Amino acid sequence: MAKKSALNESEGNPQPSNVNKASIQKIRAHRTKDLSVDSIFQGITRGSHTHLSKGITLVESNLPGHQVLAGELVQRCLEHSGKSIRIGITGVPGVGKSSFIEVLGSLLTQAGKKVAVLAVDPSSSISRGSILGDKTRMETLVKDPNAFIRPSPSGDSLGGVARKTRESIVLCEAAGFDTILVETVGVGQSETSVHSMTDFFLLLKIAGAGDELQGIKRGIIEMADAIVINKAEGENLKAAQRAASEFKRALKMYPVKENGWAPPVLLASALEGTGIKQVWEMISRYHHQVVKSGFFELKRQQQNRHWLLQTINEHLKDEFYSNPAVTEALTSQLEAVQQSKTSPFLAARQLLELHKKQSK
Numbered sequence: 449m450a451k452k453s454a455l456n457e458s459e460g461n462p463q464p465s466n467v468n469k470a471s472i473q474k475i476r477a478h479r480t481k482d483l484s485v486d487s488i489f490q491g492i493t494r495g496s497h498t499h500l501s502k503g504i505t506l507v508e509s510n511l512p513g514h515q516v517l518a519g520e521l522v523q524r525c526l527e528h529s530g531k532s533i534r535i536g537i538t539g540v541p542g543v544g545k546s547s548f549i550e551v552l553g554s555l556l557t558q559a560g561k562k563v564a565v566l567a568v569d570p571s572s573s574i575s576r577g578s579i580l581g582d583k584t585r586m587e588t589l590v591k592d593p594n595a596f597i598r599p600s601p602s603g604d605s606l607g608g609v610a611r612k613t614r615e616s617i618v619l620c621e622a623a624g625f626d627t628i629l630v631e632t633v634g635v636g637q638s639e640t641s642v643h644s645m646t647d648f649f650l651l652l653k654i655a656g657a658g659d660e661l662q663g664i665k666r667g668i669i670e671m672a673d674a675i676v677i678n679k680a681e682g683e684n685l686k687a688a689q690r691a692a693s694e695f696k697r698a699l700k701m702y703p704v705k706e707n708g709w710a711p712p713v714l715l716a717s718a719l720e721g722t723g724i725k726q727v728w729e730m731i732s733r734y735h736h737q738v739v740k741s742g743f744f745e746l747k748r749q750q751q752n753r754h755w756l757l758q759t760i761n762e763h764l765k766d767e768f769y770s771n772p773a774v775t776e777a778l779t780s781q782l783e784a785v786q787q788s789k790t791s792p793f794l795a796a797r798q799l800l801e802l803h804k805k806q807s808k
């Protein structure tokens with residue numbers, strides 16, 4: 449429906465000849481653009497959760513127009529951001545991530561902190577949000593006025609999903625959230641992405657799940673700043689203690705981290721709420737240490753460089769694969785390559801050339 453404006457012609461009336469429709473549209477578009485980005489920005493910096501949600505929706509949108517507005521919004525929020533600790537939390541489904549975040553988050557808000565929970569789950573567009581999708585899993589936190597929970601953006605590529613979460617962090621920080629928890633599933637490359645957008649990377653494990661070696665193989669252990677064995681209670685406690693010793697032994701085999709931090713192994717039970725306070729004390733100790741040594745800032749600078757390059761790569765890839773001429777030619781080139789009628793390198797060069805020509 450048309451907005452009420454002095455510039456609108458009344459319904460049924462003929463268009464006045466002295467009114468230039470195109471320029472009115474231009475003025476209107478400019479005004480609404482400024483108004484909406486500005487009002488969202490103002491709302492965010494006032495700490496409004498509604499405006500923050502709107503801002504994130506803009507960041508998550510794939511519409512080119514929205515992407516321009518989102519870029520503006522992120523840029524404006526940038527100078528109000530950065531003053532937080534960003535914590536990545538990973539672990540296989542069922543390990544207790546949501547339960548752990550619920551307890552840790554509540555503990556932090558009780559201590560006067562503002563906690564935002566975001567997620568990176570590239571499978572969410574297929575499974576409709578396997579993590580954080582079901583907010584009832586964080587019953588207390590979801591009702592907490594000092595907490596903000598946002599499920600994973602959906603998208604067809606991990607790069608897209610991760611970039612959106614990375615930008616949402618900026619908005620959350622501008623809204624005054626001082627602790628950002630980014631949850632991800634312990635499968636695929638999403639852990640690497642979350643590692644490169646957080647200051648501290650926590651690996652959640654359970655005893656006897658048989659995935660200890662898998663973690664070691666995939667290099668996740670190398671990324672971890674701490675390992676927490678969850679469900680360490682009751683009959684499970686002994687097994688958890690054994691798993692903790694195994695991990696401690698395994699960690700000793702890795703070279704000392706660049707920042708001198710030796711990743712500890714802790715026990716916790718999200719069900720009983722035990723060990724979580726100790727996890728927070730350990731993270732605070734790390735934070736204090738790296739801020740003092742300058743590593744905290746250095747790591748964030750390196751991450752910014754990484755995201756610049758990553759975003760360019762993603763953008764170029766998206767542009768290439770969404771070019772209809774390329775997708776058509778790609779099908780026949782793939783067939784030709786499969787039947788050894790042409791070399792993959794020549795085919796790639798030709799497709800890239802085709803894309804270059806098309807985008808001129």
Ligand code: GDP
Binds near residue numbers: 544679681716718
């Ligand atoms: P996620 O898939 O990693 O997010 O795991 P959830 O937080 O959804 O937990 C998976 C299941 O483990 C749920 O049934 C939880 O109630 C249970 N769970 C989570 N933490 C604990 C714990 O510390 N001890 C026990 N015994 N169960 C837990």
